[in-house]
Amino acid sequence: MSGIVLKAENIHKSYGGLSVLRGISFEVKRGETKVIIGPSGTGKSTLLRCINQLSPPDKGRVWLDGVEITDPKVDINKVRSSIGMVFQDFNLFAHLPVLDNVRIGLTKVKGMEKKEATDLAMEELQRVGLRDKASSYPAELSGGQQQRVSIARALAMNPKLILFDEPTSALDPELIGEVLNVMINLAKEGMTMLVVSHEMGFARSVANEIIFMEHGVIVEEGPPQQLFSNPKHKRTGEFLHKITELYGESEK
Amino acid sequence: MNFFELAWNILPALLKGTVVTLEITGVSISIGFILGILLALGRVYGNKFIYLLTTTYVEIIRGTPLLTQLFLLYFGLPSIGVMLSPLLAAVIGMGLNSGAYQAEYFRGAIQAVKSGQMIAARSVGMSKFKAVRYIILPQMLRIVIPSWSNELIYLVKYSSLAYMIQAPELMAEGRLIASRNFRTFEVFLVVAFIYLVIVLILSKVLDILEKQIRIPGLEMQAV
Numbered sequence: 277m278s279g280i281v282l283k284a285e286n287i288h289k290s291y292g293g294l295s296v297l298r299g300i301s302f303e304v305k306r307g308e309t310k311v312i313i314g315p316s317g318t319g320k321s322t323l324l325r326c327i328n329q330l331s332p333p334d335k336g337r338v339w340l341d342g343v344e345i346t347d348p349k350v351d352i353n354k355v356r357s358s359i360g361m362v363f364q365d366f367n368l369f370a371h372l373p374v375l376d377n378v379r380i381g382l383t384k385v386k387g388m389e390k391k392e393a394t395d396l397a398m399e400e401l402q403r404v405g406l407r408d409k410a411s412s413y414p415a416e417l418s419g420g421q422q423q424r425v426s427i428a429r430a431l432a433m434n435p436k437l438i439l440f441d442e443p444t445s446a447l448d449p450e451l452i453g454e455v456l457n458v459m460i461n462l463a464k465e466g467m468t469m470l471v472v473s474h475e476m477g478f479a480r481s482v483a484n485e486i487i488f489m490e491h492g493v494i495v496e497e498g499p500p501q502q503l504f505s506n507p508k509h510k511r512t513g514e515f516l517h518k519i520t521e522l523y524g525e526s527e528k
Numbered sequence: 529m530n531f532f533e534l535a536w537n538i539l540p541a542l543l544k545g546t547v548v549t550l551e552i553t554g555v556s557i558s559i560g561f562i563l564g565i566l567l568a569l570g571r572v573y574g575n576k577f578i579y580l581l582t583t584t585y586v587e588i589i590r591g592t593p594l595l596t597q598l599f600l601l602y603f604g605l606p607s608i609g610v611m612l613s614p615l616l617a618a619v620i621g622m623g624l625n626s627g628a629y630q631a632e633y634f635r636g637a638i639q640a641v642k643s644g645q646m647i648a649a650r651s652v653g654m655s656k657f658k659a660v661r662y663i664i665l666p667q668m669l670r671i672v673i674p675s676w677s678n679e680l681i682y683l684v685k686y687s688s689l690a691y692m693i694q695a696p697e698l699m700a701e702g703r704l705i706a707s708r709n710f711r712t713f714e715v716f717l718v719v720a721f722i723y724l725v726i727v728l729i730l731s732k733v734l735d736i737l738e739k740q741i742r743i744p745g746l747e748m749q750a751v
Contacts, residue, residue: 328651357653367648371667371743381652384662415745426648433652 280342281306281437281468287326287336289319296322297333298492304437307466311479314489315515320472321364323489324439327470328359341436357385360430360438364445366422368414368429374401375410378429386433400428404458420451424458431462438462440471476520480504488512535718538705545701546722552618552687552697557680559623564630569660571631572638582631589628595689597621602693618690618697622683629679637672638664670746677734681727688723698722 282304289297296319304310312320326333329345329352337346345355368377378400382393401407404424414422423443430438443459444452456478463469463482473479479486480500488496488503488511496503496512507513529537570582589597602617612620641664649659691699702719706712 330647330650353650353653353655355653356651359651361648361651363644363648365644367642367644369645369648369663370642370745371663371670380662381654384658385653413744415743429652 279305281308281340282327282470283339284323284327285337285339287323287333287338289322289326289331289333296492297326300336300489300492300494302487302494302497304468304470305484306468308484309463309467309469309471309482310485310487311483312470312472312487312489313474313476313479313515313519314495318489319492320489321441324361324441324470324472327439328356328361330356330361353385357381357433358436360433360435362423362426362430362438362440362443364442366414366419366426366446368422368426370414373411373413374406374417374425377414377425378432381429381433397428397432400432401425403431404428405454418451419447420454423447423455427455427458427462431467437468437470440469440473442472442474444473444475474519474522476516488515490515531714531717534709534711534714538715538718541705542698542701542718542722545696545698546726548615548695548697549684549687549699550726552615552622552690552695553680553684555619556622556626556687557683559619560626560630560679560683563623563627564634565665567627567631568634568638571635573656573660586628586631589625590632594622594625594686595692597625598689598693614690614693614695617693618687618695622687622690626679626683629682630676633672633675633679634668636675637668640671641667667746670741670743673734673738673741677731677738680730680734684726684730685723 280303284303285301287297287300288295300319300323302310312323314320322331325331326336327338329338333346337344339345340355340359343350345352368374369380372380375394375397378397379390379393382388382396383390388396398407398410401410404427406421406424406428409417409421409425414425417425427438427443440459444455447455452475456475459469459471459478460482471478471483483500485497486500486503487494488509490511496507496509498508503512504516507516567582567586570578571586574582598617598621601612601621602614605612605617645663645667646659649663650656654662687697688699690697691703694700698719702715706715709715
């Protein structure tokens with residue numbers, strides 16, 4: 277197996293004549309955290325959904341661990357079970373207690389025994405610090421706790437890669453830290469992550485590379501120091517300046 | 529014979545009819561439930577063809593009177609060689625009819641389930657079928673209970689139409705008794721009272737059921 281977990285090549289996507297993605301190519305190496313930034317409406321979320329084929333790209337190819345997953349012959353459900361996804365508004369299963377939210381993919385998708393699945397789910401809840409909330413319903417948790425459960429749900433499937441779609445954007449400012457801390461720990465433990473975020477502090481300190489996207493194309497890509505201190509494109513500098521002003525540089 | 533003596537005397541015969549009424553209601557609500565879920569899934573998730581098929585069915589059933597449908601089944605079908613017993617015609621007719629109405633309740637409830645639920649289920653790796661089975665339907669069934677309760681209660685009362693195709697249900701028993709003792713007013717007062725009791729009991733049971741399976745965060749989105 278090569279060191280490249282995810283490879284996207286020339287991804288195009290349009291909705292009703294509106295071209296959202298116009299030829300996106302990039303790679304994510306194993307254990308790497310890549311952060312995608314850019315103005316809203318730039319196609320960042322669409323790009324994530326093109327990767328796990330929730331909305332298949334119109335053109336372009338995606339490889340996961342060297343296997344082309346845009347190939348129509350691929351069992352896409354199986355592929356998705358090995359790509360975690362964390363959403364802006366959590367999307368926990370509203371009718372299930374926390375434990376079942378984390379466990380259901382193991383039992384119903386992977387066909388794991390209930391006992392084994394329970395143990396594993398409890399471990400993942402421990403990992404995000406919510407073991408004591410196992411029997412609560414999502415609506416009984418704070419936004420930050422819900423997002424941590426959704427991270428545990430993704431982790432339980434033992435994914436090759438986790439996609440984060442603005443995981444802290446729907447959170448109250450005081451709850452952002454607990455979610456970012458979980459993500460920082462994941463990055464340290466070597467989880468491969470592709471993160472759409474406006475959290476510049478996180479991007480700066482955790483990301484191996486930052487991708488700056490605008491109008492459906494990648495404007496610039498590189499290590500954080502390079503993009504923050506010495507961007508090649510004027511537009512990158514402008515955006516980073518503006519966003520840092522807006523969101524501050526908090527979080528380590 | 530005063531009213532209460534009369535009521536006491538005719539009660540056994542009316543209760544016999546009541547059992548038939550409950551049978552007709554029970555079987556047809558069940559047929560309608562299964563049919564309704566299938567139709568609703570077809571209308572929400574089906575391709576163009578299935579959508580058109582299920583929508584046409586719902587529109588035709590809802591656009592024609594239940595009594596006409598029952599007459600077609602019971603008096604009409606024999607002309608093409610299909611003879612149905614009154615009870616069978618009643619449960620088929622009312623089941624097919626209720627299915628169309630239940631489909632609309634279910635469809636509304638499915639659409640009230642947040643769209644992110646399906647997306648999250650698919651991203652965990654569930655097939656569309658599994659996502660519907662484990663994520664969408666359990667939420668839909670909780671959301672739908674208040675409006676679905678109406679359908680059950682309507683059906684108890686509409687089952688009286690089965691009297692028109694000779695099914696020996698509560699109304700038919702009442703009519704039979706009244707034609708013998710000519711105390712029509714009193715007899716149908718008792719009949720009405722029995723319907724009322726059934727409906728009140730069912731409402732209470734559904735109310736309890738709704739509270740039993742209530743889940744925090746889901747009860748707010750009543751359709």
